[in-house]
Amino acid sequence: MKKLVSDLSVAGKKVLVRVDFNVPHKGETVTDDNRIKAAIPTIADLLKKGARVILMSHLGKIKWGKVDDAEIENEKKKNDLKIALPALKAHLAEALGHEVSVSFSEDTHGEGLKKAADELKDGEVLLVQNTRYEKGETKNNPELSAEWASLCDAYVMDAFGSAHRAHSSTVGVPTILAKEGKETAVGYLVEKEINNLGRCVNCPENGHPYVAILGGSKVSDKIQVIDSLLKKCDKILIGGGMAYTFLAAQGHKIGNSLFEADQVDYAKKCLATGKVLVPVDNVVADSFDDPKDIKTVGDEIPDSFLGLDIGPKTVELFHKEILSAKTIFWNGPMGVFENEKFAAGTKAVCAACAEATKAGAFSAIGGGDSASAAKQFGYAKDFSHVSTGGGASLELIQFDGHLPGIDDIEEK
Numbered sequence: 118m119k120k121l122v123s124d125l126s127v128a129g130k131k132v133l134v135r136v137d138f139n140v141p142h143k144g145e146t147v148t149d150d151n152r153i154k155a156a157i158p159t160i161a162d163l164l165k166k167g168a169r170v171i172l173m174s175h176l177g178k179i180k181w182g183k184v185d186d187a188e189i190e191n192e193k194k195k196n197d198l199k200i201a202l203p204a205l206k207a208h209l210a211e212a213l214g215h216e217v218s219v220s221f222s223e224d225t226h227g228e229g230l231k232k233a234a235d236e237l238k239d240g241e242v243l244l245v246q247n248t249r250y251e252k253g254e255t256k257n258n259p260e261l262s263a264e265w266a267s268l269c270d271a272y273v274m275d276a277f278g279s280a281h282r283a284h285s286s287t288v289g290v291p292t293i294l295a296k297e298g299k300e301t302a303v304g305y306l307v308e309k310e311i312n313n314l315g316r317c318v319n320c321p322e323n324g325h326p327y328v329a330i331l332g333g334s335k336v337s338d339k340i341q342v343i344d345s346l347l348k349k350c351d352k353i354l355i356g357g358g359m360a361y362t363f364l365a366a367q368g369h370k371i372g373n374s375l376f377e378a379d380q381v382d383y384a385k386k387c388l389a390t391g392k393v394l395v396p397v398d399n400v401v402a403d404s405f406d407d408p409k410d411i412k413t414v415g416d417e418i419p420d421s422f423l424g425l426d427i428g429p430k431t432v433e434l435f436h437k438e439i440l441s442a443k444t445i446f447w448n449g450p451m452g453v454f455e456n457e458k459f460a461a462g463t464k465a466v467c468a469a470c471a472e473a474t475k476a477g478a479f480s481a482i483g484g485g486d487s488a489s490a491a492k493q494f495g496y497a498k499d500f501s502h503v504s505t506g507g508g509a510s511l512e513l514i515q516f517d518g519h520l521p522g523i524d525d526i527e528e529k
Contacts, residue, residue, distance in 0.1 A: 400412075
């Protein structure tokens, strides 16, 4: 078991906390501050203990080496982490019952950052500018990692959504601190993710039948996680764009639907296990961007049409499997749910999972579009767990509970 933030003795110490403030925003306005809110329990706990808290997070992407200097500066302006300050201050004040001193460092390295960290007093917070302003962050640059590690006396990993990335702020810093004999721990958010997704990684005997629901565009994006789930699950329900490669592997016509010719043999191998269920009917249209002709067909899709959602018979089939489950893992929508004309399949999966959960099943959403869909349709609170990291949740299952940003954290 990993050391937890609650195990740390941090009074008067500088603690670097890797948080996930990669929030959706329009200009300087945060449109959904749930990720900031999710980090508050860990930050508040450290402040109550008298720690001096340094927060690091990325926001968006900076295309180092792919665009010119002018565009880099443009991307920096679009992803200025300062936008997180108002929500951070408000949530901390609410959690602690008083205003908290929260400063911001525009510097991501050098004397300016060191000075800001050194000037922190007990119970104060320093939010550092977007870690991806540093070219070496995503490369786990040793010099950058060493500089950031020198700022603190302890480290807390609480950014599950970034735990599958071996970056300076997620792996480099805790690796150095561990060698120096300094404490490292996971925060409350990561602890919750490990405990809940752990039931999908190592399903207990009384957790079967175990049903996984996978959607999304490409089979190639999920080969390794499918391989892992085939060993763990009793059934895997396939929807979304990836379903049409499986239908093609069965010899069905798929029209203009999404298709990966190089994955047909792999799909055949999966189907041969007898664990994989694919759509038996489909909602199709004559166009993705401007559909004029929408209809439901069986498992043969006309040449001029493309599949955009699972059909009612598939909904019934999947509903039956989901209700039989005692453990459910869901990652990926069943169709183009952003368009209400193709949202019925995804909404039905949400409803079925909610019904199964009320009946005693454990249900987990692996972040990403599935989490967005559950929230959009009003079912997010009906799941046992909604992960904050799509890619991280898939890799946690794929690698049997191991992630780069968690593996290097100290054991109890």
